[in-house]
Amino acid sequence: MLAKRTYLDWNASAPLLPAARAAMIDALDGTGNASSVHTEGRDRKKRVETARTQVAKALGVLPGRVMFTSGASEAAAHALSPHMSAGGHDILLSTLYVSAVEHPAILSGGRFAPEMVVRIPVDRAGLVDIQALTELLGNHDDSAGLPLVAVQLANSETGVIQSIAEIAAIVHQHGGLLVVDAVQAFGKMPVNMAALEADFLIVSSHKIGGPQGAGALVFGQGGLHPRPLIRGGGQESHQRAGTENVAAIAGFGAASAEIPQMLEKNSKTAALRDSIESEIATICSSAGNRAGTPVFFGQEVTRLANTSCFAVPGIKAETALIAFDLAGIAISSGSACSSGKVGKSHVLEAMGVDDELARCALRISLGPATIEEDAELFVGAFKDIVSRIS
Numbered sequence: 001m002l003a004k005r006t007y008l009d010w011n012a013s014a015p016l017l018p019a020a021r022a023a024m025i026d027a028l029d030g031t032g033n034a035s036s037v038h039t040e041g042r043d044r045k046k047r048v049e050t051a052r053t054q055v056a057k058a059l060g061v062l063p064g065r066v067m068f069t070s071g072a073s074e075a076a077a078h079a080l081s082p083h084m085s086a087g088g089h090d091i092l093l094s095t096l097y098v099s100a101v102e103h104p105a106i107l108s109g110g111r112f113a114p115e116m117v118v119r120i121p122v123d124r125a126g127l128v129d130i131q132a133l134t135e136l137l138g139n140h141d142d143s144a145g146l147p148l149v150a151v152q153l154a155n156s157e158t159g160v161i162q163s164i165a166e167i168a169a170i171v172h173q174h175g176g177l178l179v180v181d182a183v184q185a186f187g188k189m190p191v192n193m194a195a196l197e198a199d200f201l202i203v204s205s206h207k208i209g210g211p212q213g214a215g216a217l218v219f220g221q222g223g224l225h226p227r228p229l230i231r232g233g234g235q236e237s238h239q240r241a242g243t244e245n246v247a248a249i250a251g252f253g254a255a256s257a258e259i260p261q262m263l264e265k266n267s268k269t270a271a272l273r274d275s276i277e278s279e280i281a282t283i284c285s286s287a288g289n290r291a292g293t294p295v296f297f298g299q300e301v302t303r304l305a306n307t308s309c310f311a312v313p314g315i316k317a318e319t320a321l322i323a324f325d326l327a328g329i330a331i332s333s334g335s336a337c338s339s340g341k342v343g344k345s346h347v348l349e350a351m352g353v354d355d356e357l358a359r360c361a362l363r364i365s366l367g368p369a370t371i372e373e374d375a376e377l378f379v380g381a382f383k384d385i386v387s388r389i390s
Contacts, residue, residue, distance in 0.1 A: 006329045006374045011156050011184060011307060011365035016251075017209035023051075023254035024211060027247040034244045035235065044246050051253025055216055058256040059201065060192040065219040067236045068249050072183045072204040073105040074229070075217035078240070079179045079200045080110020080150065081226035091224070093177065094145030097136055099128050099152065099162070100350035106150050106181055107346070111229075120151075125301045126160040126351050128167060137174035147176035153185040153196070157347045157363055158298035159307025161189070168197035177224070183207055183215075187255075187262050188304045199224060205248065208262070210255035214248035265368040270305035272366055272375050277308055279379045283386055284312055291315070291386050295357060297348065306367060311353075311360035312386070319389055320362055327381040332363045 007015065027047055032040030034048050049063070056063040069075045084091040096112040100119045109117040118136060121129045128151055140147045149171045154161045164180055171178045180198040182191050187208035193201050198220055205214035219225065225239060232241030277296055284291040292313030311317075317333040324331050333345075348358040364378065 004328070006377045008364045008366060008370070008374065008378060009330045009332050010367035010370075011159075011207070011363065012332055013206045013212065014187075014209040014367055015369065016211060017255050017258055019258055020210045020251035020255040024247045024251040027250040030246075034246060035233065044244075047246050047250045048244050051249045051256075054253035054256045055203070056218075058186075058191075058259045059203070059218055060194055061218055064237070065193075067217045067219070067239050068244060068252075069215045069217055069240060070213055070245070071206075071215040072103075072181070072202050073215075075202045075204075075215050076103075076105040076150075076179075076181065077110045078217050078226055078229040079202065080106070080112060080148070081229070082112055082116070082145065082148075083227040084177075084224055085227070086222055086224045092145035093148040095140060095147050097133070097147055097149045097176075099150070101126055101155055101158075101160075101347045102150060102152055103156065103181060103183070104346075106152070106179075112148075120149075122350050124352050126155060126158050126298050126347065127301060128162055130163075130166065130170070133167065134170055137170065137176060140174065140176075142175060147171070147174065148179065149176050150179040150181065152181040152183075153191065154182075154189065154304050155298070155347060156184045157345060157361075158309045158351075159184075159304035159365075160298040161185070161302045161304065164196045164198065172197070184304065187259050188306055189266070190263065193218060193220060200226075205252035205255060208255045208259065210252040211248045214245060214252040216252075262368045266305045269366050269368065269370065272370060272372065273306060273308050273364075276364065276375050276378060277310070280310060280312075280382060283379070283383050287386050297351065297353070297361070306370075307363065307365050309361060309363045311357050311362065313357060313360060315360055315386070315389060317360055317362055320360075320385055323385045323389065324378075324381055327377075327384070329378055329381050331378075332365075333361060 032044045034044035052063045052066045056066045082093045096117045098106050101122050121132050151167050168178050177199040179200040181202045183204045185191050186203045201218040203216050206212040230241045280294050284294050294310050294312045297309040
């Protein structure tokens with residue numbers, strides 16, 4: 001049993017909400033297959049459809065546009081396809097354009113061959129270079145197929161928010177389609193698919209306090225669908241075969257229904273984040289030559305209210321992470337590889353951050369349940385770390 005700890009890594013995974021836990025337990029008490037026509041099967045199907053309605057309402061779309069998946073990575077692999085259809089007509093996409101700060105699930109290119117994937121540069125704040133995007137799409141050869149563009153709504157490391165509506169207008173002006181990874185934004189800022197003008201939207205359950213192992217690909221207007229990734233039965237309107245994970249989906253839906261209450265706490269969360277950043281700067285300034293001037297990445301542009309990515313020159317992230325963990329505080333580095341070790345951040349690299357400084361990057365991400373005591377404990381631990389290892 002872990003001792004009481006301070007959790008400041010909500011962007012990695014949010015704690016399971018009581019409402020999500022209750023929905024899952026209730027679903028686990030039942031039996032049957034959601035595709036069966038008997039009473040037990042219809043009960044399972046009803047739970048799935050209730051969750052679909054809850055997720056759809058949170059995103060401002062009709063329930064029929066929500067396709068459940070095992071998570072955001074599967075949703076990305078499904079959406080990033082060179083083969084699509086609409087109204088019975090096949091649509092070929094020849095090139096995938098992705099921003100250089102995307103999640104690895106997007107950067108991998110999905111079902112596009114590596115030579116068909118082109119990266120869109122970002123500026124030093126982490127915002128997509130609009131001129132570069134416009135030039136790339138202007139030079140695109142439509143004779144081989146249409147362009148598909150993938151840009152995240154908010155970055156998981158820096159919290160930087162992209163101007164998706166502006167990007168969507170450019171993409172559609174050039175005849176392309178837009179996939180928006182809204183995984184980090186969902187539950188932390190208003191996300192409305194119509195306002196974003198996205199053709200596809202990706203969301204994840206465990207980032208909003210639902211269970212791990214559930215996500216969704218949301219379709220825009222026009223009846224556009226990628227070629228199915230998982231073939232077999234007719235589940236999810238023949239888009240995604242496989243018996244539905246009813247308990248996880250029910251938890252996902254219940255968490256989605258809590259989003260209005262989450263967003264009401266944004267101003268409090270932003271105030272805590274700003275207070276922490278101010279304290280970090282004060283501590284480093286008071287340390288004299290023992291600590292460099294902290295750099296807060298993306299601070300000059302619009303960020304998620306809960307996220308701060310910063311680096312103090314001379315304090316390596318790996319050393320600091322261990323010290324924070326021993327102090328009972330969970331945070332992360334600018335990037336963590338799948339093995340759980342501190343890795344080089346492709347996000348900071350794309351932003352032009354010096355390698356030495358990037359190796360010092362830490363990320364704190366707060367949540368609706370974060371309180372002032374959590375912030376005070378972090379600040380106290382940071383002050384101790386600066387005095388000991390700088």
